[in-house]
Amino acid sequence: GDSVTQKEGLVTLTEGLPVMLNCTYQTIYSNAFLFWYVHYLNESPRLLLKSSTDNKRTEHQGFHATLHKSSSSFHLQKSSAQLSDSALYYCALANTGYQNFYFGKGTSLTVIP
Amino acid sequence: EAAVTQSPRNKVAVTGGKVTLSCNQTNNHNNMYWYRQDTGHGLRLIHYSYGAGSTEKGDIPDGYKASRPSQENFSLILELATPSQTSVYFCASGDRLGGSQDTQYFGPGTRLLVL
Numbered sequence: 344g345d346s347v348t349q350k351e352g353l354v355t356l357t358e359g360l361p362v363m364l365n366c367t368y369q370t371i372y373s374n375a376f377l378f379w380y381v382h383y384l385n386e387s388p389r390l391l392l393k394s395s396t397d398n399k400r401t402e403h404q405g406f407h408a409t410l411h412k413s414s415s416s417f418h419l420q421k422s423s424a425q426l427s428d429s430a431l432y433y434c435a436l437a438n439t440g441y442q443n444f445y446f447g448k449g450t451s452l453t454v455i456p
Numbered sequence: 457e458a459a460v461t462q463s464p465r466n467k468v469a470v471t472g473g474k475v476t477l478s479c480n481q482t483n484n485h486n487n488m489y490w491y492r493q494d495t496g497h498g499l500r501l502i503h504y505s506y507g508a509g510s511t512e513k514g515d516i517p518d519g520y521k522a523s524r525p526s527q528e529n530f531s532l533i534l535e536l537a538t539p540s541q542t543s544v545y546f547c548a549s550g551d552r553l554g555g556s557q558d559t560q561y562f563g564p565g566t567r568l569l570v571l
Binding site for chain 1: 460489491496497498499500501504512514515546548559560561562563564565
């Protein structure tokens with residue numbers, strides 16, 4: 344079945360260093376939609392990025408990701424981490440076949456001064 | 457901005473008791489979802505719905521029922537609550553994938569403690 348893998352459970356970075364959170368997925372469908380959601384403490388999870396177009400970079404709020412269907416990856420990147428980026432990040436997969444979402448286990452990012 | 461509300465926000469229940477978690481959305485979204493969030497497991501889909509009257513099983517439906525009596529409301533029911541169902545529950549709504557509203561909009565969450 345469909346699944347999403349986020350290898351890193353916890354990431355700690357020093358402010359100013361680049362961020363890269365890994366996301367790989369499995370699906371039998373060619374029309375996959377990939378999402379990154381961010382969950383700040385005491386808030387609701389909310390969308391950060393989404394894409395369904397192969398090899399196209401998508402950007403929002405300083406973060407970017409490119410869907411690579413050949414490697415089934417959708418890694419989240421940012422050039423310079425900020426303290427306010429500390430949060431739980433979820434990668435998610437959906438396809439038009441089932442309309443339901445598969446979330447990875449999440450990566451908790453902590454940015455320290 | 458899409459609005460999803462959940463009630464109650466916090467709930468303490470006893471083992472074997474019945475618990476109903478409610479979710480309301482005012483955005484006319486077709487799809488609604490119930491997730492639970494646990495450390496080490498992330499967000500896991502329990503039940504979802506394509507519209508009023510429909511419910512579908514997600515990845516972990518055992519021990520849960522769902523009800524979608526209207527476009528706006530989607531409930532999660534624990535008929536016989538167990539301590540393993542202690543968790544944070546999130547409701548979300550969204551529209552058909554590929555549409556302008558296919559983003560999932562999450563509610564504020566319900567913290568459930570089953571003693």
